[in-house]
Amino acid sequence: MNKQDIDRIIKSISKVKPTREYWFVRTQGGNYYKDFLKGNYIAIGYDEINLSDIRAANSNVSGKVTLTEIIKKKFPNEGRPGFVSHQLVDFAYNISKGDIVIVPSYSSEFISIGEVVETPIFQATQQLKDEECPFMKRKKTKWLKLDILLDNLDSEFIKLKYSQKTITKVDIEISNFIDRIISPLYIKENDAHLSLDIRKKKR
Template identity: 35%
Template sequence: MLVDELVKKVSEISKDTQYWFVRTNDGEYFQYFVDGNYIGIGWNPITMEDLQTKSEFEVKAKIAIIENVNTGTTEGKRKVSDVYNKIVRFKDLRKGDIVIIPSRGSSRFAFGEVADAYVYIENNDKDCPFYKRRKINWITVENTHRLDPMFYQVKNSRHTISNVDAYANYIDNVIRYLYIKDDNAHFILDFLSHDGVNIDSLIDLLTGIKDLMSELNVKFQLGEDIGQSEIRLNLQSPGSVEIKLPSGKTLILLAATLAISACGADEVNIEDKAELEVLVQENPDSLQKIHNAFDSMQADHTKINSF
């Protein structure tokens, strides 16, 4: 069935996924991390064997020697605990977690997924001195000025590695334009215009999408409550529109329909698309509204067409 085929093509993000911001020594190692598909952390004398076989007290004592701090003081204890927690946090990253790293000056962010469940050691690399590493599958590198302003708060963390779960939704919307999470479908439309958003274009976009979703819901007998759809607008320039719908089969069909109407059925990787082609032909007004708005707001067609 067409709907089942489309749902299987959509990425699902686990609700247990955690999100991490990892420093790159003021951007010095950013490109090495990206090109080498890894992230790394310092304190090389603290080995994986130390972490696996020694007590927390013993590892902290070794850190105190390496850092040359006096653990008899409050400040010394805090510094040792900070280093210990960073190393353990790095070790405990889970496969599937998402990491973000900043370039020099945080002008760019790289977003990637932890590729496996363990630390590996590389001690023969002239470019980056960090022995302890994690394999990363990089998803995208984005210019910071194109991201939601919330990311300026993400980069304010000065820790080597810090949890940024509070920004999960914003991060998800960067790494996926169409995804399922917590039994909700999310569809992200990015707009590249640096000018203000024309109100008529925005209204046409939203009404066109609502009308087309209603038609899809009826035609495919999905029984979804389109009125439960939520819209989140980031009307910065550039900006985005996020559409969210419980279950969301209608929203997934919408994404596929927009792809077919934008670039033609032959360019879309869907086996059973005859019904969608008919629907495109039957709804010229709604689709024209949407595509006119896309043109006015300079929609990022690379994502829309990539279904």
């Protein structure tokens, strides 16, 4: 193997940005799991809330208060309007291009892992005929790993299924595990990481 071959191998190794964030995004009890995968997007509800109001909430405290009041008015049965406001800001502005999203199927039996393709929300103009998801606020996503059986993963990772939030930011311990699922060999913060799948032969 010559130097050119070695350089080619090094260039082919996946490089993970240390600033990349990881998010667990629910799919309405798994109802829209297949729609997310087929349509290459993630989505959130509250279509009656304007993007301009979410933008204002991301900019200043008064905007957050205003958005919470709008949610109270438009969704009078919503018990946690301030929490919903925070989730909408997370979806619109904190989930960014290059971030990793994990979505669960019904009962969180399976998960799929994707990469957000662009930061801005795209507002779907109408629901497609072959999909059930009515949510218009969406983000384009490239799916990297599909239908992974959750029970086969690390026990720390399984804790995510018990989060009741629509959007949950994933902690660093679980994010490292996700990196290994996406690629067995990668470079992050100038360190190379290699994951080996070692299995014993049956006798």
